[in-house]
Every structure is written in C-alpha cells, then in structure tokens.
Amino acid sequence: MQVVGRQHRVLVTGVGVVSPLGLDLSSNLRSLVDARDAVARVRNFDVTKTRCKTAAQIPDGCLEDALGRRSSSHRLHRGARMAGMALREACDSAKGSTPELIVAGTTSGGMSFGETYYRRLLATKSRKGLARLVGNYTPQKSILDALEANRLRIPAQIVANACSSGSNAIGHGFELVRHGLRTCVVCGGYDTLCELVFVGFDSLQAATPEKIRPFDKNRSGLVLGEGAAFLILESEQYAVHRGAMALAEIVGYGVSTDTYHLTQPHPSGIGPKLAMQRALESAGLAAGAIDYVNAHGTATVFNDATEGAAISELCGRVPVSSTKSMMGHALGAAGAIEAAFSVLALSEQFLPPNINFVEPDPTWKFEVIGNNSRAARVNHVLSNSIGFGGTNATLVLKRV
C-alpha cells in the first residue's frame, strides 16, 4: 500500500449535471440565474392519497436516447440514463481526463424497478419477464451502466449515506486525490424519484403540500427532486501536465455522525456544526473567509432549525441559499448537484437564489439570499449535506 506523503491541490476540471432545472451545466446555470421553479405535480405514480402532491422531475422523454441507441438501452433504469448523461458531460468538459475510479452516491438506486416488479408480481403472480427489473434494480447497476455507456472500465465505490451521499462521494474522491492515492477521480451522485421514498417522506410528514420554503419562518417541509451530477477531480500536477482548465478547486471536506436519532438531528445543531468546522479545518480557512453557503436547506422544521443554528453560530452574516427551493431534494444526488452549483457560483461570480422565501426567521444571523440571484464576489463556497442516520458532510470549494 502506498505511503501518503505531501498533500496535492485538487482541481475540478469537469462538471456534468442533469436536473429538473436543465439537462446540462449551462441550462442549469440559466435556471439558477433566472430563479426557475421546477416543482410540479408528480407524474410517474399515484399521489391521490399523499399529503404532498409535487416534486421536481426530469421528463422521461429527455432521457430516452441518453445512453445512445444500443440494443439494451431500453432495459436500463432512469437512474442509469441520468448518470450516463451527467458522466458524459463531465468527461467531455474535462477533455482528455482519464479517471481511475468513480465514487458515486445514491440513496434509492433503481428502486422504481423494484416497485414495478412487486406490483406486477401482485397482479399476475408470475415472474415472467421480470428478470431485467431485478438485474437493473440494484444501486450500483445504474453507475455500471453509465460507465459502460461512456466506455469507462474503472472501479466503482458506491456510497449510500442517505442525503449526504453525493457530498460524501465527492469528499472521499477529494481526499484520495489530495493524499496522492489517485490522480484523477470522477465523483458525484444520482437518484430518481420513486413511490416508496416519496410516500416514506410523506408518512413522516416531512414532505409539504405547499411550496418548499427553505429557511422561511413558516416553512412546512420538503419536496423531492431527482437528477445526477459528476465532477472530475484531478491533482494540480496531473491537470497542469495535460493542460486541463480548472473550473474550481476543492479545498476542504468534513464529516460528522449525529447519533441523536435515526431521522431527527440533535436540536443544538452539533452535527452539521462539527462537519462544517472539520471542513474549514481541512481547508485551513476561518469561517469568515466563506462568501456563500449552499445550504442543505430541506425546509423541514427540524433540518433548517439545526442547520440554521450551526451556520449562524459558525459563519455569522454570510449569504445563504438552498437551491432545493427550485429543484427539490434529490437525495443521494443532492450533494453532488449542489457541489456543481457551487462551482457555478464560483466560476460565474453569482449567488443562487432561495425561491419561495417570504418571511425571515429571526433566530438566525445569516442572510437568506431570497427570491432572486445576484452578482457577487465569491471566492469560497461551503456546501452542506445532512442525511438520515445523522450523516453530515460539508465541502469547501474555492475560486481558481
């Protein structure tokens, strides 16, 4: 095994995003700048018996030819299509990179195939024709299909740390490159909307029948989203050697496990606070150096209270937004998509909005960016993810 010596700078040289806000990075940028609301009534399953009726979805039509027209592509899960598209864009934008490993996050994998399997089983008792659903349902399969479609034969590490999976995947990839275990890693996450998870959040009354309003005094819960995002991370030495252009730099990663409860964070905010502190320490930065926080901001009463307390205590009057207000909560993909949005905030020098915001909560010191994006000088961004099971992950990104 390799002995770890000096630390390397870790550059982001490629980004690919597929989200309800757009099918590539530039369309996502336009949506963020224009403060587009991508939340609409759920189309893929029945929501007549749930409190929440809405989610941010990617139309199936956009994904049909996502992985080309190879004979088996109709068998693939939507997650494979989203991941394949985002991976392709990331690799294309990093022109000539040769990733050695993929680290990807997900929470529900190909769950909708599991649902289809079970519904057909109940309806017919027969398993005829169901094998493809089993083979393509497992969470790693969409990533392997995305790799195959992009002609990448590299090892895959799939992290399922609930809603912080995407950030954990990027964070682990960052650490591997920073410590010299790898020179080029592709990392990110994917998740697709499915009935079981949608109903699950609804049963917990974490999903709202209203608009999603992160950090609003009258916030009432989350809405779900979906999507995929991947970042190509390279050591500076490798990127410079091959003449790659850097879009941003990742400088810090911190994690914590809040063991208070499986689904509720400790009310003090100690979980996200520890992750943020550790990320800042990892970056060698003081909290005052942060120009923008892309918050986890699910708009549930508990999440925003604890994350808000942590941001407020640590970063004071920093501008904060939750891009989930526009595209819902993409679970295992959220951290990856939000890291991609953080790269955009750094490269395009703007602050993404926090739409549906009406009334500030006087508890917190920080500034909620509000309903419109705005130009700003942004040198460092902190991106938070908080998940079930008490998993907290924070990334710190820097302008190059």
Added chain:
Amino acid sequence: MNLFIQGIGAVTPLGPTALQTWLSLCEEQQAPKRLMANAVADRKYFACMVPGKFVSEAARQPRLRRSGTLSLLGAAAGFDAFADAGVKPGGGLSDRIAVVFAICSGGINYTHRLYHEIVTQGANAASPLLFPETVYNAAASHLAALLDVDGQSYTLVGDSSVGLSALHFATELLIMQPELDRCLVVGTEEADWLLSDAFASWRMATNQDRFEVYGRTYGTIFGEGAAAILIGRTGALEISCSSPGQPFFSVRDSESVATELFGNLLTEEPPEIIVSSANGTFADEVERKVFGRLSPFIPVYAPKPAVGEALGASALFEVAVAALALRHQRLPGTLCAGFKLPSVNRETRSLSASSALVTCVGFNQQVNAAKLRLT
C-alpha cells in the same frame, strides 16, 4: 503503510460469534434451512436463517428496539469483532474510529412490508416507523450510535462483492487519516422470500434444499447474518492487498476481468489458501477457470454451502473465514462440492499457511479480491 485485522466478528446461522461459527465450519456442519412461503405467489424457497437467540443481546439495546434484522445482525457482529480484539467499545472512541458498512439488499423485510402496505392499503397507510429503517445506512447509523462514534460512518452498496469494496474503503480512510486508530467494517444481510423469488426469476436462486459449488450451477440458497472486521495499525494479520474491485459488463466479460484482478494476486507471491465466493451460480465457473489455469494446486475453500449466500455479508464473511484459517492453521472442508475444480478442499485439515486470498465474483457485475498475510 501496513494495516492489520485486529478483530473478527460474525453472527451466522451456524453460530452467534465468529469463533462458534468457525468451529462449526471445521466440523463441516451445514446451517439448518427454513422454508419460506408468501401469500403473493405459491413458490417456496429455503433459506439459512439466524436464530433469534443469536441476536438477543443486541436486541436489548434501546436504540435497536424498532430496528430491522439487518441492524441487529450488524451490531452483534460488530460487538463480536471488538470482543475478539479485546477492545472495549463505547466511551472514548468518538472520532478515532470510523464505521464502514457493506450493504447489498438493505432492509428488505421492512422494505417489502412498507411497499406491500402502500400497494395494498394505499399511500396514506404507510407506516412512518418502517420507512427510516429501509434506508441503506440505517444499520451503520445504529451501530455508530452504540459505539459512540461521532466522526465517520459510511455505507457502501454493491453486489455480493461489496464487502471487499468496503474493506478497501476502510483501508483508504486509515491511510489518509493518521488521527484514526481503527476502522470497523461490517457486512450484513437479512433473508426474505421476496429476495429469493426475485433472484429465482433471474435464475440465480434455486427452490431446492441444497446447491452444489464447482459442479452443476442451478442457483444459490440465500442465508443471512453479518461479519465484521476491525482494522487497525498493529497486529499479526496483515491486509497485504485490497482493491475497490472491477466491473464487468457481461458474464463472458467476467472471466477476463477476474483473470486480470485475481491473476496478479495468485502469481506474485502466491497465497497458500483461497477462500472463494462459489455459490452455485455462474460465479463458480468464472472462479473455476481462473483457479484451474493460474493456481491449480492452491486449496480452495468455499464457505457458502455451509451458511448460504448472504450477499452484503458474504464477502466479509469470507475475509473472516480466511483470517480464522490463518489464525488457527486449519482449513474447513467445502460442503456440496462438485468435481469441476480438483483443488477444492473437501475435508477439514491442518495447515501451515501464512497467506490467503479472498475472491468474490459478484452477482451483478462486480469482481473483487483481497489478500491476507500472517506477519
């Protein structure tokens, strides 16, 4: 940087601890099988289940009061690994230990129940108690809480090779973070009729009461259980090689990928024993061809006929068995072994071995291997 196995834990259908399981394997015992039925369809499957009394200690933890079987098994194996290492879990570990879980099907019992409620009774009847336990990282969260870990807990998902991927992930954490003392890697799996039925539709599982390895491949029988490996910076049993694994994109492709991955480990400083993943599926044929060509005289032990195919737990269980074989200098006899692989170890015997290779050809496009060495 050298990393070592400090503790070995397991709970299996054969025993509540790694040591008791090991003794049963050496006596060539086979776990009893229970027939699983379901009202959904008139198809029945055998499975090797863990008796409830094997996890009764874990079940007394208040945190695990409503948890699924998966979490109970994981906790039991984790505590067993600590006991084996002579390390007292709990206070003072905090951020000096990381927890890495390997999960394949996840909380399939609760997922099955929850979705059945949704489909048959409507979304408004779904239980809020079940949903959180269906999340892949629930078991890791519970064990982190019981161990008072406030630092890193990761859950890795994949096919039946995921345990080896998790083992490698843990070594990466320890290599990169000198402030970590140890990493506990746990693989866990629970049996369910739905899982067997789904895999049978995929022709990977059988409804018979036995399966053969390195012989006729007509599908596997599922088991449940958990295995845990406590890794640290000192010890006598080194993890001399681990890997994040390699994907394969077709069954035909799997042989060349396995040849490449296992090949280096078999030919450079060849191991003295192999603990394999043979389970009565195409994996047997892939391993047979590679072993037959590259290591025709290295004895192979396949533990799955004794305990069943426990997916998320299975690869780490193989690591546990390989570690115990080196520690006790014995190799159990493979049960239900066919005649296609002459080097399969058929009877329990004494060893004089200092290295072992663990191989896994996963169900769903992942291959992995790890190597252990006595120092």
